[in-house]
Amino acid sequence: xxxxxxxxxxxxxxxxxxxxxxxxxxxxxxxxxxxxxxxxxxxxxxxxxxxxxxxxxxxxxxxxxxxxxxxxxxxxxxxxxxxxxxxxxxxxxxxxxxxxxxxxxxxxxxxxxxxxx
Amino acid sequence: xxxxxxxxxxxxxxxxxxxxxxxxxxxxxxxxxxxxxxxxxxxxxxxxxxxxxxxxxxxxxxxxxxxxxxxxxxxxxxxxxxxxxxxxxxxxxxxxxxxxxxxxxxxxxxxxxxxxx
Numbered sequence: 001x002x003x004x005x006x007x008x009x010x011x012x013x014x015x016x017x018x019x020x021x022x023x024x025x026x027x028x029x030x031x032x033x034x035x036x037x038x039x040x041x042x043x044x045x046x047x048x049x050x051x052x053x054x055x056x057x058x059x060x061x062x063x064x065x066x067x068x069x070x071x072x073x074x075x076x077x078x079x080x081x082x083x084x085x086x087x088x089x090x091x092x093x094x095x096x097x098x099x100x101x102x103x104x105x106x107x108x109x110x111x112x113x114x115x116x117x
Numbered sequence: 118x119x120x121x122x123x124x125x126x127x128x129x130x131x132x133x134x135x136x137x138x139x140x141x142x143x144x145x146x147x148x149x150x151x152x153x154x155x156x157x158x159x160x161x162x163x164x165x166x167x168x169x170x171x172x173x174x175x176x177x178x179x180x181x182x183x184x185x186x187x188x189x190x191x192x193x194x195x196x197x198x199x200x201x202x203x204x205x206x207x208x209x210x211x212x213x214x215x216x217x218x219x220x221x222x223x224x225x226x227x228x229x230x231x232x233x234x
Contacts, residue, residue: 022136
């Protein structure tokens, strides 16, 4: 099972979180997770290649925005509760302005809750 | 008098604003402007060189966060009211979490309201 590095709570900084959210695809991933809760990684039907999606997931994970949970060969993604503890209400404030275009980077029906990487 | 390009209100996007704010020096500049209102450009006593400060100001201006106003040979910087119209409350939400370290990039006494470039 692949191991992913997740920064500690005190390593989550405002500027890194803002940088991680400053991309339409990453913003759409976070919007979907905020609406749906935990999702299978490969269930995100974005307009980008798998390698690009993998890069975006890494940026979000290394900023402390999302975490990966392995279950056998499966990998699930969710928002980190530490983010809300560190910056209460910040994500909600930002996502309130995520445009429909940014949300449209994801296909709702394809963001399945369980899928195999 | 040097002319600066300012994006139109409908060109101000959430992701560009977040990218512009994802740097400690830029966040400290915006924090100071939110507290003090319009300031002379050269009055910001940051820990960076003038050329680096100029770069940060350009990033903020091109994202639609700040605007420059010329007055003879002087140049003044302020937050753009269009930003608050486009994303009401967003800047306040973000600045609430700007750490003391980020604010400390500026020396209050040096952020004079009028200074010469």
